[in-house]
């Protein structure tokens with residue numbers, strides 16, 4: 001488990017497929033998160049995907065829960081890759097409980113993913129993709145230090161027209177220069193507890 005302030009990250013279990021089934025078939029949610037809302041998935045397909053996730057060692061996939069109640073609120077993923085001697089983590093998330101959108105949880109999840117990438121997995125950079133109309137996600141990524149790069153033009157067709165997808169990235173040094181502020185904002189009074197647990201080893 002990776003505890004991060006109000007939220008915690010745990011592995012996806014087979015029992016979670018039921019809640020994933022409702023989230024992954026929510027037209028609005030998938031329109032924002034994956035830009036292919038008509039790709040409904042039944043339980044058999046989800047079970048097949050789950051078997052693939054288990055085998056894929058480059059991908060870390062989590063259920064995000066509220067730390068206090070253990071209520072699942074969404075998913076987060078981090079995919080490790082290496083190209084030309086540079087280690088990149090592609091990150092992504094969605095909050096399946098839509099009533100929780102816009103309350104700052106997305107920023108917390110993103111900072112937690114950056115902590116995993118840079119402070120635990122020693123990545124050189126992180127990147128994310130987001131469809132042109134997903135302004136909430138763009139704002140959330142930019143607040144966490146991601147820079148918007150190029151646009152992949154006409155990358156998705158939804159609601160009668162084509163849309164571009166933006167590439168976002170953040171380098172290790174850029175994150176480290178923002179880290180103190182981002183951790184303070186994300187963790188508040190749980191900052192010291194986090195630093196003690198994840199940024200030091202007792203006795204060293």
Ligand SMILES: CC(C)(COP(=O)(O)OP(=O)(O)OC[C@H]1O[C@@H](n2cnc3c(N)ncnc32)[C@H](O)[C@@H]1OP(=O)(O)O)[C@@H](O)C(=O)NCCC(=O)NCCS
Nearest residue numbers: 032033094095101102103104105106107130135137139143
């Ligand atoms: C994207 C997502 C993870 C963001 O999480 P969130 O908790 O809703 O977002 P946050 O509250 O952390 O931050 C949203 C930011 O966007 C702003 N915002 C909210 N609604 C907005 C809108 N309609 N347009 C533009 N900005 C908006 C907020 O003011 C906030 O900005 P701030 O940092 O200046 O305060 C969440 O909304 C979600 O799961 N959306 C659906 C799936 C998705 O889009 N996944 C990401 C794919 S790349």
